[in-house]
Amino acid sequence: MKRLSLFLAVLALFFTLAGCGGEKGKRGQGSEKLTIYTTVFPLEDFTKKIGGKYVHVESIFPPGADAHSYEPSTKMMMKLADGDAFIYSGAGIEGFAEKAEKVLREEGVKVVKAAEGVALEKHEEENPEEEGHEHGEEEHGEEGGHEHDHHDHEFDPHVWIDPVLCIRLAENIKEALADLKPEQKSYFEENYTKLKKEMESLDQEFQQTIDQAPHKQIVVTHAAYGYWEKRYGIEQLSIAGLSPSQEPSQKQLARLADQAKKLHIRYVIFEENVTPKVAEVLRKELKAESLTLHNLETITEEERKADKDYFALMRENLQTLKKALYD
The missing domain is CATH 3.40.50.1980 (Nitrogenase molybdenum iron protein domain)
Structure with missing residues (x-):
């Protein structure tokens, strides 16, 4: 930088x-x-x-x-x-x-x-060579020589x-x-x-929906949902790390695919402004359908014109979670 x-x-x-x-x-x-x-x-x-x-x-x-x-x-x-x-x-x-x-x-x-x-949630980076951890693994450090100036995401932002x-x-x-x-x-x-x-009120809606879900695992493109894990008990199986640029190694991707198959995961959840090719590869391997979550970092011109606010987008996310967790 x-x-x-x-x-x-x-x-x-x-x-x-x-x-x-x-x-x-x-x-x-x-x-x-x-x-x-x-x-x-x-x-x-x-x-x-x-x-x-x-x-x-x-x-x-x-x-x-x-x-x-x-x-x-x-x-x-x-x-x-x-x-x-x-x-x-x-x-x-x-x-x-x-x-x-x-x-x-x-x-x-x-x-x-x-x-x-x-109180920010500390994010533990995994060693790509380690076999013991089954989800949430990311490559640590600098990709392609690019310096990261957000503390390498020691904490989930x-x-x-x-x-x-x-x-x-x-x-x-x-x-x-x-x-x-x-x-x-x-x-x-x-x-x-x-x-x-x-x-x-929104918190209660999330709590009730997820509490009653028959399973708690979701496959997501990057690890942006750790606070839902802690608050509501879901488990995110993330393809990339806390930054979308932190792509997994081949070994990590294979491990994630095996776990998703064992859990009979039917959906891979993409984000509106993030469409990594590696996630599409995994989706095809799993023969899964696509869903979309909004990470709320930014909104589109269409969403702005439609006057969508935080609550509208979060409730759209809740409907996505309900489909992924109940189907």
């Missing part, structure tokens, strides 16, 4: 020479909307729901982007530096964000780690798929908005309370 580090250093120098932080103190006062930039889609959605009429919210991720590898353009960094706040998960998926944080703070931007205070953990994300967002616009604290608190109740 040397290129990004150099870019940020140059950008910081530009900001210093241009003096572009001078008007920060005037933003967000009175009826003026706060300008908030976010990363993964749930943070955008929660910020809109909590901030309501007092915020303008924009995700920096383009439709279909891979949050694991995204790097902002110079134009986007300029926009971030001119905003009131930048909200990112802080769970390790946005490799660029921690490097950008110092520059943005110096420009008077409030930087918020939405997952602050969330996909916290937003767990509605209970999302309550903490929403609370941290609410507190940040209240700091920026304290005169509207009660308004933000009221919206947060409504959001929290929706999260609790």
Whole structure:
């Protein structure tokens, strides 16, 4: 990530020479909307729901982007530096964000780690040569010489798929908005309370559906669903690691295929913005059907036009799980 580090250093120098932080103190006062930039889609959605009429919210991720590898353009960094706040998960998926944080703070931007205070699940990488573990194995380290700047996913960053953990994300967002616009604290608190109740209801829907399922195993393209494993008791048999680029070795893939056959797995679950060839190979070998889960990192233009929110997409995911676990 040397290129990004150099870019940020140059950008910081530009900001210093241009003096572009001078008007920060005037933003967000009175009826003026706060300008908030976010990363993964749930943070955008929660910020809109909590901030309501007092915020303008924009995700920096383009439709279909891979949050694991995204790097902002110079134009986007300029926009971030001119905003009131930048909200990112802080769970390790946005490799660029921690490097950008110092520059943005110096420009008077409030930087918020939405997952602050969330106990992240530690992800244990497997040795590809080991035979004892039957699922969730990933190649560790650098693929093709590409450096990963998200801590090689020591911890699972996909916290937003767990509605209970999302309550903490929403609370941290609410507190940040209240700091920026304290005169509207009660308004933000009221919206947060409504959001929290929706999260609790969604959690119950997931719990009841999965509790009653005749089996708990699903084959997925990458290991993005560990928080469902802990919360609801499903078992993800993942083809790739926590990042879609962490593809399995031939030995790992063969082992996964054998396990899926023993479990009579009928579906391989793909993701809307991830279509790895190796997953299609496995699907054909298993003679399985395809299903789709939404990882919620980003949404498509069509989904945005249809005004789909976090809850709509999560309930679509729940229907996918129900088919996979009940058939």
